[in-house]
Amino acid sequence: MTSSGRNDSADHLVVCSRTTLVELAAVLPATGRFVVARLDGTRMADADLAFYEFSDALLFPGYFGWNWDALSDCLRDLNWLPADGYLIVVDNVSRMLSNSADDRNTLFRVLSQAVRHWAFPVGRPELTVLLLCDSDDEAALLRQEIAQALRQS
Numbered sequence: 001m002t003s004s005g006r007n008d009s010a011d012h013l014v015v016c017s018r019t020t021l022v023e024l025a026a027v028l029p030a031t032g033r034f035v036v037a038r039l040d041g042t043r044m045a046d047a048d049l050a051f052y053e054f055s056d057a058l059l060f061p062g063y064f065g066w067n068w069d070a071l072s073d074c075l076r077d078l079n080w081l082p083a084d085g086y087l088i089v090v091d092n093v094s095r096m097l098s099n100s101a102d103d104r105n106t107l108f109r110v111l112s113q114a115v116r117h118w119a120f121p122v123g124r125p126e127l128t129v130l131l132l133c134d135s136d137d138e139a140a141l142l143r144q145e146i147a148q149a150l151r152q153s
Contacts, residue, residue, distance in 0.1 A: 012115050013108070013146055014130045015093075017139045032084025039088065041096030047103045050096070057088075068106050075114035075127070086118070086127045093131040094138055105149035112150055 037057035044050040051066050059081060060074050078086060088111075090096060097104040111129045118127035133139040 012119070012128075013111055014128060015133065015139050015143050015146065016130070017133045017136045019136070020139070033082075034085040034087060035078075035081050035083045036087045036089065039090045041090055041092035041094065044096045045099065046097065047100070050103070050107060068110060071107075072110045072113060075110065076117040078125075078127075083125055085125050087130065088127070089130045089132065091132045093133055093142060104145075105152060108146045108149040109152075112146075 035058075037054075039053045039057050044053050047068070048066070051064075051071060054060065054071055054074075055064055055066075058074070058078070061080055064070050064074055097107060115127050115129055118125060131142060133142055
C-alpha cells in the first residue's frame with residue numbers, strides 16, 4: 001500500500017487488515033457530502049446475496065437487474081445518492097463469494113471498473129472501495145488475488 005493508503009497494483013481498491021490505520025483523507029473527499037456503505041462479506045456467500053448486499057447498502061433503484069452488468073451500471077451511476085464522494089467498506093472480505101472464484105474475480109473487476117469510472121474526469125465525485133481483512137498476511141494475499149483478477153479482464 002502506498003503512503004496515501006491506496007493499493008496501486010489493485011487499481012485503487014484499498015485493501016487493509018483491521019489493524020492497519022487508514023487515514024480518512026485517503027478514503028473520503030476533503031469536503032462536502034459523502035455516502036458510506038458498509039457491507040459484510042459473510043452475507044455474500046453467492047452472487048445473488050452479493051447483489052442483495054450492494055442493493056440494500058446503496059439503495060439501488062427498482063430497475064436494478066440482479067446481475068453483474070446491472071451491478072456495474074448502478075455502481076457507475078449512483079445518481080439517486082448525490083454526494084461529493086462514496087466509500088464502500090466490505091468487511092470480512094475473505095468470506096465473500098468464497099465458493100466461486102469466478103464470481104469473486106468478477107466482483108473485483110466490477111469494483112475496479114467503478115472506481116476508475118469515478119476517478120475521471122477530475123472534479124467529479126470519487127468512489128473508494130475499502131476491503132477489510134483479518135490480518136496483514138490475508139491482505140497481502142487478497143492484493144495478489146485482485147491483481148490476478150484484473151489481469152484476466
